[in-house]
Amino acid sequence: MSMTIGDAFARLTRGGMPVRFTAFDGSETGPEGAAIGLHLRNERGLAYLLTAPGDLGMARAYVMGDLDVSGVHPGDPYDLLVLLKDNLRFWLPSPGDALSILRDLGPGRLRPPPPPRQEQLPRWRRTLEGLRHSMARDAEVIAHHYDVSNHFYELVLGPSMAYTCALFERPDASLEEAQAAKFDLVCRKLALEPGQRLLDVGCGWGGMVRHAAREYGVRSLGVTLSLRQAQWAKAAIDREGLGDLAEVRHLDYRDVMENGFDAVSSIGLTEHVGVRNHRAYFTHLRERLRPGGRLLNHCITRSHNRRQETGPFIDRYVFPDGELIGSGSIIRAAQDAGLEVQHSENLRQHYALTLAEWCRNLETNWDECVAEVGESTARIWGLYMAGSRIGFERGELELHHVLATRAAETGPAPFPLRPDWRP
Structure with missing residues (x-):
């Protein structure tokens, strides 16, 4: 039986998801009846999450509208962030789990999509293009x-x-x-x-x-x-x-x-x-x-x-x-x-x-x-x-x-x- 997106994220998060997580493939994980939920809408959002595990990947998917939030307003997602900060821990899977995730979800999903237009280059790339804290x-x-x-x-x-x-x-x-x-x-x-x-x-x-x-x-x-x-x-x-x-x-x-x-x-x-x-x-x-x-x-x-x-x-x-x-x-x-x-x-x-x-x-x-x-x-x-x-x-x-x-x-x-x- 192939691994679902929900299964993969249950394995990638130490202790499981602290919110109800649902995905476009129909899978889900996390506590039932949770007041706050995350819904992964599409393949691009999955690629963001898989290619930049942690805060950056989730931010990219959320900013692009590929990751929806329920139970909090996007103008003030304070309650969601408190819950994630206190309870969400990504960790590196074992070699066996990594191979299973790669095989079942598909290696094509490990190709990073273009980041949101609001995202600046990483710090090291900016340094190559201009002296840090120069006037320009x-x-x-x-x-x-x-x-x-x-x-x-x-x-x-x-x-x-x-x-x-x-x-x-x-x-x-x-x-x-x-x-x-x-x-x-x-x-x-x-x-x-x-x-x-x-x-x-x-x-x-x-x-x-x-x-x-x-x-x-x-x-x-x-x-x-x-x-x-x-x-x-x-x-x-x-x-x-x-x-x-x-x-x-x-x-x-x-x-x-x-x-x-x-x-x-x-x-x-x-x-x-x-x-x-x-x-x-x-x-x-x-x-x-x-x-x-x-x-x-x-x-x-x-x-x-x-x-x-x-x-x-x-x-x-x-x-x-x-x-x-x-x-x-x-x-x-x-x-x-x-x-x-x-x-x-x-x-x-x-x-x-x-x-x-x-x-x-x-x-x-x-x-x-x-x-x-x-x-x-x-x-x-x-x-x-x-x-x-x-x-x-x-x-x-x-x-x-x-x-x-x-x-x-x-x-x-x-x-x-x-x-x-x-x-």
């Missing part, structure tokens, strides 16, 4: 992620257009309240006052630039590598009548040569810089500050300081060339660049809450999001945000604020005996 290559990968569609981001992020961790001062705070609280905390940590100058690197759609100008009377300059972000931010600045205080440029942060800024904020840029470049990055930002000025670095970090590449799904579909490291390495790089680190804070739990809100927006606006960017891209975003939420909930990922100062000409920068901002 950084511009390409930023465009890959951020130039999807401004309207799509409006639907997912909400009116704030803030694509970074929010600050929930109370559990029932709205996403908009939490994003405003985040920007305000950064402003307070930087001790901004009317008339001062702020540089915001990696400014996105200009949320920090506009908040600092509107609420603190600060002359704010933001720079972003995304042309669409810069265009949206400029329009928002004009709409709010902030043109005399706020400016956003389409520019690499390394090309900012002005100096004498009272404060520098970097909210979500460090992840794109590259760990080997952190000292040069902090050195460049230090040189933009006046003596005594403050720098606030807000970035995703790991729970350890070992070098570790991002997984294939995140690297190929979400943040090509993105690199994360622990807060200890971030602090060391800042210190090695001549900055005095004054304070560090972990906002890990807040990012889990932020991602849950973004998934809720994606689910609520699913049809419009699909109309804007296509179902495959919308599915990628649901996977990425729900999976990231799990990482922050479980402490695999963290979010750190690191506040530092540039020394004054006569010695260390003056700093209060206790923090001068409200926690």
Whole structure:
């Protein structure tokens, strides 16, 4: 009797499938009556699963619509991912099982189909085609992620257009309240006052630039590598009548040569810089500050300081060339660049809450999001945000604020005996 697809996957998964799995050949495996199910629709999906066992193969089949999910919404597949993360383990079959699977399913199914169009080349192929973290290559990968569609981001992020961790001062705070609280905390940590100058690197759609100008009377300059972000931010600045205080440029942060800024904020840029470049990055930002000025670095970090590449799904579909490291390495790089680190804070739990809100927006606006960017891209975003939420909930990922100062000409920068901002 020939092996069915369900039989094959029962053998390839240690402990069996934790969800109900059905396939186009009529076979099935996994617990009967399960609340969540996976259905393999066609031969191409099977080839994806067999030629890239694990997360990447499942992602390819799911993104292409060859693997359907029931019991969860594609805008927020959180419950499915928790179940798979806790219970699904692929393992190498014995030689006998491998031969049986190959014979019964057919060797032709081991020919990899073309990957989804959204998938970037593997890391090693990209390295052959351009120096990692060169200005040109950084511009390409930023465009890959951020130039999807401004309207799509409006639907997912909400009116704030803030694509970074929010600050929930109370559990029932709205996403908009939490994003405003985040920007305000950064402003307070930087001790901004009317008339001062702020540089915001990696400014996105200009949320920090506009908040600092509107609420603190600060002359704010933001720079972003995304042309669409810069265009949206400029329009928002004009709409709010902030043109005399706020400016956003389409520019690499390394090309900012002005100096004498009272404060520098970097909210979500460090992840794109590259760990080997952190000292040069902090050195460049230090040189933009006046003596005594403050720098606030807000970035995703790991729970350890070992070098570790991002997984294939995140690297190929979400943040090509993105690199994360622990807060200890971030602090060391800042210190090695001549900055005095004054304070560090972990906002890990807040990012889990932020991602849950973004998934809720994606689910609520699913049809419009699909109309804007296509179902495959919308599915990628649901996977990425729900999976990231799990990482922050479980402490695999963290979010750190690191506040530092540039020394004054006569010695260390003056700093209060206790923090001068409200926690």
